[in-house]
Amino acid sequence: MLEVTSLTRAFGNHLAIADISMQVAEGELVTIVGPSGCGKSTLLRCVAGLLPPTSGQVVLNGVPVTRVPDRLAVVFQDYSRSLYPWLSVAANVALPLLAATRRGSDRGSRRGRAVRDPAVRDRAASQRAVSQRAVSQRAVSQRAVSQRAARRAVALAALESVGLGGFADRYPWQLSGGMQQRVAIARALACEPVLLLMDEPFGAVDAQTREDLEDLLLRVQAERHITTLLVTHDIDESVYAGDRVIVLTRGPGRVRAEVAVDLPAPRDQITTKERREFARLRAEVSRLVRGTPAPASAPPEISPPEIFQQAP
Amino acid sequence: MTSTAWRAVSESRAGRGAAGLVILFGAAQLALWAGRVSPAAFPLPTTVLGSAAGLVRNGAFVASVGDTMLVWAQAMAITVAIAVPVGLLLGTLSGAERALAPLIEFLRPFPAVVLIPLVLLIVQDDTRTEVVIVVYAAIWPVLINTVYGVRGVDQLARETLRSFGFGPLSIARRVSLPSAAPFAATGVRIAGSIAFVVAVAAELVGTGMNGIGAFTASQESGTGDMAILIAVAVWSGLIGLAINAVFAGAERVAFRWHFALATSTRELP
Incomplete structure (x- = not known):
């Protein structure tokens, strides 16, 4: 449905994203997570046709994106600037x-x-x-x-x-x-x-509201099956909301890994996050974002997520 | 009047402002009564008030106010018709703005009244000369405010519209124009006050013009009645205040969102 091939974007001598390839299936909700400055927003703006890539291409439903495609919607983080007062x-x-x-x-x-x-x-x-x-x-x-x-x-x-x-x-x-x-x-x-792009959509609201909005998105997505690409810096959110998580490296952004999320639907802020599977995915994505290798020994059976936040 | 109502009046802006006027007026009256200043050298405030009231029934004065306001209205219409489109254009095309900025900075500080003889040579008509002079003085604040308004348009606001498939012209109409409008309106309000002051000054200096300035000049050379001269100044001040108040009120009504936003950003986290 959406196919990104070797997408590269430079600003002058600064390489924002390098050789990013990925595919999103019809109706899928893919989250993109990475450290700050990994070119997440650049990637999204290239996919939206708002920014021409330096090389590589974006193909939406078989049509190369050279301008803003029809029936695209973008939700930006800064609602106060993207809504018209x-x-x-x-x-x-x-x-x-x-x-x-x-x-x-x-x-x-x-x-x-x-x-x-x-x-x-x-x-x-x-x-x-x-x-x-x-x-x-x-x-x-x-x-x-x-x-x-x-x-x-x-x-x-x-x-x-x-x-x-x-x-x-x-x-x-x-x-x-x-x-x-x-x-x-x-x-x-x-x-x-046909394609919904979200650039850190819940980054500017408080934690409680963020959870409500995540659930709103999941509900709407389950009803309408809109193919969605959600960029976030929040690891919890990437796992909780995504069918699949794509982890980018620090700038220039490249795809470090893709993590399939097989948490059952409908997801729930409390019971889903209670699952051992959620903790495991969250740790995996967290390590990938930080670039720290997985521990040699298997993680303990019960692993409070806080441990990983305190790890160097 | 109850004590709470009295407090509300005395603490309001208008109430305080009125109190200042009354005190100044009273002090001047007392000083003159006490014989510190000879009433021959300077008229009593009550005499000035009497003259001001008399001017309302003075046909020549009322006609002169009409003449000045007609020139003012024509000049303001021309100013807006020129400065807003040019400002929108210069704000959008940054290259053109950079090319013209030195010229604008050079022309802007010219005292408009100095240009009267030159314009009169070109236009050959007193009233039209006055309009041109007033436009020259009034055009800068509108132009500059409009340019800044357009340049301040939020990039994300434009990009949002672009992402929904709007073209550059639609974006200009639906985003740049409305978000620059409050700034242009502020420019128009400032220009309104300047235009009135310059119109009266031009009438005072120029020969063959009508209006409040010409009426003042004729009074000065004719009767030399100081109370009337001060009364004319008082009326001119009140007209200037009224112009500003009308524009400010219109801004608050038309751009409610702009003022709401300006005050609410301080309260939001």
């Missing part, structure tokens, strides 16, 4: 739909697999009704009004799905940080992306 919450969420309609892509054919979600089904029905009405109305202005109503309906459904149903007409700066990042997630969902 002069637009209401609903208008922020509806904004990407404006680009989608302008691209002239057939919104009717975009549904596909997603109709399993009842919210999406209702939304599709309401949009069909709205677009049928639009056909019967000849006047361009009336069509514009109904298109706006359709966009708003999609935005409201997306807000509902992230638990912000009642906040459509507030402004982003009237909401807490966690709620603002929910708005950003709703905005990403509203354009029904």
Whole structure:
């Protein structure tokens, strides 16, 4: 689905990422973790088509990425800068739909697999009704009004799905940080992306909110099967959220290892993290990130995770 | 008045400001009454107030205020129409901005009134000369604020829109324009005050112009009534205050998000 081949990006003489190759399957949630300055964000921006690679290529559904691909959504860490303060919450969420309609892509054919979600089904029905009405109305202005109503309906459904149903007409700066990042997630969902890129999306909120947002992401991902690439510096998060963890080396970033996460779904902040398997994966990823070799002897049967944090 | 209501008034900004005025007024009145300054050399504040009230019924003065405000309005419209688009352009094209910055820095400090004879030679019309002079003085704060506003547009805000498939023109319209607008508006507010001051000054210096400045000049050479001259100054000050208040109020309404953001960032962790 997403295929990255020998991707290299330099800024002047500084090599940010070098020879990164990886593949992401349809519907998979892959987390990318690495030490700070390993070029995680550079990698994401190359995949998004926001930054041309120095060499190598990114192929999305068989098409090489040379510009920002259609039906891509990006969630950045800094919600206060990526949400627009002069637009209401609903208008922020509806904004990407404006680009989608302008691209002239057939919104009717975009549904596909997603109709399993009842919210999406209702939304599709309401949009069909709205677009049928639009056909019967000849006047361009009336069509514009109904298109706006359709966009708003999609935005409201997306807000509902992230638990912000009642906040459509507030402004982003009237909401807490966690709620603002929910708005950003709703905005990403509203354009029904085939690929969702998240650049340290939960890095700026407190620990409790971070856990809530991780669970929100996992729930939405389980419902809609959006192929997702999540960049994080948090090892716990990479293991907890990912179907697979890709560990990058310190700059220039290269792929050090890939770790398959076979924790059962649905995951739970308490019971999943209680599992011995979680502790083992967490330790493995932690060692890979730090570049410390695995101990010669097998780890003790019961291994409190704190030990690994204190290791040099 | 109850004591709490009285405290609310006395602690408000407007209340304190009014108290300052009343005290100054009273002190001047007392000093003149006490005979420290001869009333012939300087009119009593109450006399000035009387003259100021009389000016409202003075047809020539009212017409002069209308003339000045008409020039002001024309000049402000032209200023915004030129400075905002040019500012947007210079803010976007950093090369052009760097090429023009020395020229702007050279032209900006010119006292606009000095240019009256030159402009009069070119334009050959007094009122139009005044408009040109006022535009010359008012254009800089709008231009410079707009340039800074556009250059301060958040890179991530643009990139977010780009990642949703918007092109450069859409990004300019949907991100650069709205986020630069509050800065441009501040420039317009500053320009509004400058434009009024320069308009009156031009009328005072230039010959053949109308307006508050010309009225003042005619009073000075005609009656030489000091109380009326001070009364005209008081009215001019009040008009200047009103211009600033109207623009400031409009900014607060139109860019509520901008002020909310400026105050909320201090409270957020």
